[in-house]
Amino acid sequence: MQLFRKLLLALALSCLGSTFLSAQTEVLVPGFLKFEVYTDIPGVNIADLTSAPKFPNAPDHVWYATAFDSRTVYRDDTLTNRGVRLSGFITPSESGDYEFMLRSDDAGQLFLSPDNNVANLALIAEETTCCGPFEETGAPETSAVKTLTAGQSYAIRALYKQGGGANFCQVAWRKVGDTNVAASLTPMWPSPPRPTTATLLLGPTLYWRSGE
Numbered sequence: 001m002q003l004f005r006k007l008l009l010a011l012a013l014s015c016l017g018s019t020f021l022s023a024q025t026e027v028l029v030p031g032f033l034k035f036e037v038y039t040d041i042p043g044v045n046i047a048d049l050t051s052a053p054k055f056p057n058a059p060d061h062v063w064y065a066t067a068f069d070s071r072t073v074y075r076d077d078t079l080t081n082r083g084v085r086l087s088g089f090i091t092p093s094e095s096g097d098y099e100f101m102l103r104s105d106d107a108g109q110l111f112l113s114p115d116n117n118v119a120n121l122a123l124i125a126e127e128t129t130c131c132g133p134f135e136e137t138g139a140p141e142t143s144a145v146k147t148l149t150a151g152q153s154y155a156i157r158a159l160y161k162q163g164g165g166a167n168f169c170q171v172a173w174r175k176v177g178d179t180n181v182a183a184s185l186t187p188m189w190p191s192p193p194r195p196t197t198a199t200l201l202l203g204p205t206l207y208w209r210s211g212e
Contacts, residue, residue, distance in 0.1 A: 031190045032065065032088070033067075033068060035086055037062070038085075041081055041082060042163065046161050048083070049161045055083065066189075067187050068170065068189070069169075070160070074168070077165060077166045090156050095149050096176065098174065100125055101135060103132060103134055103141060103168075104170070105167060107161050108160035109127075109160075110171060112124045112143070113156070115153075120155070124144070134183055135182055171188055172188060
């Protein structure tokens with residue numbers, strides 16, 4: 001799996017040509033979210049992660065998720081006492097009103113910006129315990145309605161803190177008027193398969209299929 005991730009990243013970078021890229025260069029690469037891991041942090045609350053000296057500037061590992069789903073990186077529950085920050089951008093293909101749903105084990109928080117500026121990220125949904133499904137309108141794990149414009153990029157970020165046992169964080173969205181129940185939704189994934197923009201410095205930009 002580790003080799004597969006490296007090959008994906010190498011392939012994405014190869015599409016950029018041979019221009020030299022410094023460690024601080026913002027690179028546009030399709031189809032990933034930045035997945036920063038902070039290990040050996042006890043506790044199950046987000047405050048345990050955000051108060052750790054290594055957060056946010058010294059992650060122990062930096063990987064890249066291919067969907068808004070930690071299971072694309074951590075396939076099982078064998079790892080414990082860690083926190084994760086997933087970050088990137090979404091660009092809806094359809095204008096409209098959307099709700100965002102978060103589920104995590106243990107606690108999790110979801111942030112969205114009204115634009116592509118990460119400084120404007122604001123908390124929109126929160127899981128304070130663990131383990132539930134995607135919830136319907138009005139639950140704290142589900143955001144208020146957010147009006148998004150097609151073609152506009154929006155910064156997005158999730159944090160989750162895992163102690164022991166299960167280990168996951170997933171984000172879904174639903175366009176207002178979609179009759180699919182929240183619990184039946186699947187985590188957000190890139191569409192089309194090779195979207196046009198992403199950033200490795202702040203977390204890759206993804207186009208997401210509207211209504212999924």
